[in-house]
Amino acid sequence: MASEHTVDVVVVGTGAGGLISALRASHHGLSVMVIEKSANLGGTSAMSGGGIWIPSNRYLKDIDVDDSKEEAFEYMRALIEDKVGDDKLKTYIDLGQPMLDFLMANTQVQYVPAPGYADYYPNIPGWKSGGRTMDPSPISGIPMGKMLYKMNEAPITSKAMGRINMSILEGMQILSTAPGYKKIQRGIFINYLLDIVGRLKGKRDRRLTQGNSLVGGLYLALRDRGIPIHLNSSAKDLITDNGQITGVVIERDGDTTHINVEKGVILAAGGFESNQEMREEFLPQPSQTDWTAAQHSNTGDMIKAGIEIGAATDFMEEAWWAPVVRVPGQKSAIALFNEKSKPGLVFVTKDGNRFMNEALPYNTYGEAMYGAYKAGEKCIPAYAVFDSRYRDNYMFGPILNRQYQPDWAIPSRLKKGFLKKADTLEELAKQLDINADGLVETAERMKKFAETGVDEDFHRGEDDHDRTYGDPKVTPNPCLGPLDKPPYYGVTIYPGELGTKGGLATDCDARVLNQAGDPIAGLYAIGNCSASMMGSKYPGAGTTLGPALIFGYAAANHLAGNQPN
Ligand SMILES: Cc1cc2nc3c(=O)[nH]c(=O)nc-3n(C[C@H](O)[C@H](O)[C@H](O)COP(=O)(O)OP(=O)(O)OC[C@H]3O[C@@H](n4cnc5c(N)ncnc54)[C@H](O)[C@@H]3O)c2cc1C
DSSP: OOEEEEEEEEEEOOSHHHHHHHHHHHHTTOOEEEEOSSSSBSHHHHHSOOOEEOTTOTTGGGGTOOOOHHHHHHHHHHHSOTTSOHHHHHHHHHHHHHHHHHHHHHSSOOEEEOTTOOOSOTTSTTOOSSSSEEEEOOEEOGGGGGGGGGBOOOOGGGSBTTTBOOOHHHHHHHHTTOTTHHHHHHHHHHHHHHOHHHHHHOSOOSEEOHHHHHHHHHHHHHHHHTOOEETTOEEEEEEEETTEEEEEEEEETTEEEEEEEEEEEEEOOOOSTTOHHHHHHHSOSSOOGGGBOSOTTOOSHHHHHHHHTTBOEEOTTOEEEEEEEOOTTOSSOEEOSSGGGSTTEEEEOTTSOBOSOTTSOGGGHHHHHHHHHHTTOOOSSEEEEEOHHHHHHOOBTTBOOTTTSOGGGSOHHHHHHTOEEESSHHHHHHHHTSOHHHHHHHHHHHHHHHHHTOOTTTOTTOSHHHHHTSOTTSOSOTTOOOOOSSSEEEEEEEEEEEEEOOEEOBOTTOEEEBTTSOEEEEEEEOGGGBOOTTTTOOOSTTTTHHHHHHHHHHHHHHHTTOOOO
């Protein structure tokens, strides 16, 4: 027999969008309950960089960046498919600052613009060289108590030495070895060691950064307001009456509960990246659940529940694409963000040929890898190959550059199942089971390109985006280097993602639309549960959490009758 409860609003999912919508609804005086399927808090949002893309934010002037709503619109409109209406883009731009003000006034999370974190498409009018992407400042996780240990952790590649949290800005300085980076490194290391109580409890760093800072800060604000969060509670179905959403069916430990809602339900239950059946139905093929860098309880449940009651969907074939590697011992795949642009590395097919500009924005990998695959290239999987010069200077996935992690210090599970190493390219090709002649020819061509600074095949390093992630110390092209210093290394890569993009169609208030384009009363969807308002594009870092937060804020405002504050 199902038990029953009644609240104004149920939020399904504890990603950043779900949590801010709960906080905002409570701020408006509504009673709220948050439901989370997994045993952990924060979804992929907690694992993320926590970066949000807020064009024309008021802090840009502090870093001397001129921006305007008009320029942001021009940039977004030129990029994003027309079926995402002008009104949606304008709502995003208009609500960015108010959402940020609310977040910063009501939580400990404080955002600062990231100078030098350029938008991803430099040739589009309205592009900015940095600052629209914002970084959450570190906060203390100590007040979270035991809940800290239930919050999803960032991947090992987002932390110093795979363990110590660092903000985006700290990470950017350390990775680029910019002046002062050693001081930052020392500071976070000493802070970690001096947290004696934390060290006695385990490895987990209690100084929260990136997605942990965002989710941790939101969690603390919800807790202070007494908003209940129920972990291990899975939303199963939506209850409707005469076309109006009246509640949700929840399952917990085999028990079923009906939660009735006076106002509505906000679906913030992520995408369908961990549902193999849906991947096969909607995404380009081949495609596997273990190629996702997201966490694993996003199985499209609420997208399916919405479809069942007549909701429309969009962009179901799209994802927040990225090249990924499968690392033994890690549940989620690891996305390659910086590695791909550095000199001395190529991505090749089974024939040993390059097939794309490796330095392209990570989201463009979907189009590039599947496009080349359809055109007959054997590039799924593909193979990252780099030489010793690369290994000396840059990290690759979980492996740090040689100065911090010599080959002998690479754990044997990585040497066995992940990283191939050989004294010659021919021997490496044999280990990777790819064509040796093709690989040797590729290396010869790259040597020539490195000398001239021109990638005649794929134009790597020709635009600002590529160069931002290259190595400025390398000339004439910061993204091009020879592969000629043995030993050589190789790793298998896949067209993975940070989550899927397709979901329920929504309007500017995040209301879910039916097939006729009309709102379904009482139903809202945000984050990857909703059809991406960025279409197939990724305008800049923070354009997945940005919409989740902004439309979570908008949904709560609408539920409360659009009160001014
Ligand atoms: C390594 C990494 C770094 C990233 N960095 C950034 C970044 O800096 N900026 C950015 O914008 N994006 C970033 N992303 C992408 C971003 O994190 C995700 O797109 C975003 O977090 C998705 O938010 P969401 O709310 O839709 O889903 P999630 O944050 O995953 O939250 C969904 C929650 O819903 C729960 N759920 C699912 N089904 C149910 C159900 N039936 N009942 C109850 N609960 C349910 C899930 O368990 C999950 O906790 C990154 C991703 C990765 C992997």
